[in-house]
Amino acid sequence: MSSIKIVNSRSEIGAGTRGASLGIEALKIASLRAHSNYFIDKYSEEVLNHNHLIFETSKFEDENAHNIVGLIELCEDFCSVLKKVYSEGKFPIVLAGDHSSAAGTIAGIKHSYPDKRLGVIWVDAHADLHSPYTSPTGNVHGMPLAVSLGEDNLDKVKNTISSHSKEKWDLLKNVGGIIPKIYPQDLVFIGVRDTEEEEEYLIDKYNIKNIEVDELQKKGPSIVASETLDYLEECDIIYITFDVDSMDPDLVSHGTGTPVPNGFSELEVTELLVELNKSSKICCFEITEINPTLDEKVNTMADTAFRVLETVSKTIESKFATSSS
Numbered sequence: 223m224s225s226i227k228i229v230n231s232r233s234e235i236g237a238g239t240r241g242a243s244l245g246i247e248a249l250k251i252a253s254l255r256a257h258s259n260y261f262i263d264k265y266s267e268e269v270l271n272h273n274h275l276i277f278e279t280s281k282f283e284d285e286n287a288h289n290i291v292g293l294i295e296l297c298e299d300f301c302s303v304l305k306k307v308y309s310e311g312k313f314p315i316v317l318a319g320d321h322s323s324a325a326g327t328i329a330g331i332k333h334s335y336p337d338k339r340l341g342v343i344w345v346d347a348h349a350d351l352h353s354p355y356t357s358p359t360g361n362v363h364g365m366p367l368a369v370s371l372g373e374d375n376l377d378k379v380k381n382t383i384s385s386h387s388k389e390k391w392d393l394l395k396n397v398g399g400i401i402p403k404i405y406p407q408d409l410v411f412i413g414v415r416d417t418e419e420e421e422e423y424l425i426d427k428y429n430i431k432n433i434e435v436d437e438l439q440k441k442g443p444s445i446v447a448s449e450t451l452d453y454l455e456e457c458d459i460i461y462i463t464f465d466v467d468s469m470d471p472d473l474v475s476h477g478t479g480t481p482v483p484n485g486f487s488e489l490e491v492t493e494l495l496v497e498l499n500k501s502s503k504i505c506c507f508e509i510t511e512i513n514p515t516l517d518e519k520v521n522t523m524a525d526t527a528f529r530v531l532e533t534v535s536k537t538i539e540s541k542f543a544t545s546s547s
Contacts (some may be wrong), residue, residue, distance in 0.1 A: 226313050233269070235272055256528060272289065301334075308335075315508070317531075321510045331459070339459075340408065345465065353374050355380070370403045410453060416482045464507070464508060466510070469486050477522065496534055
């Protein structure tokens with residue numbers, strides 16, 4: 223029996239473009255194209271989504287945090303789902319639509335292990351450190367780390383938010399009854415290269431570690447993985463989220479909501495994630511932001527992400543087999 227349990231989060235209410243909710247099905251199609259039994263061999267759990275909100279005008283009630291009410295409920299459900307997965311002794315691999323789901327993943331991990339110090343490895347082109355006070359778009363897939371850090375960034379306010387938005391934002395930060403859920407010194411960015419001034423302010427203010435693409439390419443993924451784990455050595459458990467836009471769209475595809483040039487190759491990111499997942503501290507792995515409706519190469523992003531997923535999963539399964547023997 224697999225030591226992995228898949229957690230499907232089909233939510234795309236945080237994105238500015240449509241289609242990320244189809245990313246999980248695109249991965250399943252990729253597995254069929256690869257003649258793989260991956261999704262047959264593993265049990266899964268579904269997190270409730272509120273994608274119906276996309277078609278309702280109510281989302282504009284919070285113009286600086288679209289669909290925030292749905293995201294609160296998503297995060298609350300993540301707390302229940304992940305606690306169940308951990309109680310079964312399984313390792314959760316989260317397959318998510320847009321990256322706002324990461325706020326739920328972190329909430330769920332912290333809800334399950336409230337006394338553990340949680341480290342976060344954020345493999346992404348974007349910092350996702352905005353709040354409703356600073357967001358240029360109001361799309362909450364740019365806010366999950368601010369949620370988890372309990373960070374408003376009031377030093378860089380650019381938006382006047384409604385009392386309703388403030389109330390819901392405070393509720394979102396407090397999902398699971400723990401705020402903050404992570405600390406800046408326990409966060410590592412890998413591949414972040416597309417940020418706004420307000421996010422850069424927080425990165426500098428808290429001295430958040432960011433390993434840039436060229437640094438990884440010079441040192442090699444294995445060394446960067448080792449240095450990252452060393453940096454987070456004080457953490458009890460570590461969560462890894464892999465946004466596919468961390469990869470170079472010209473080398474892979476543009477099948478993601480916000481592609482950014484000069485990213486990683488498939489080989490680089492695979493080696494990095496395999497080496498990271500060898501650590502016994504890794505408690506959850508996530509893949510997010512596959513959008514097949516934007517893929518100009520006919521599901522190539524999902525094909526690529528599936529190869530990464532399958533390879534990383536073998537590492538996780540092997541780790542569990544070794545620890546139980």
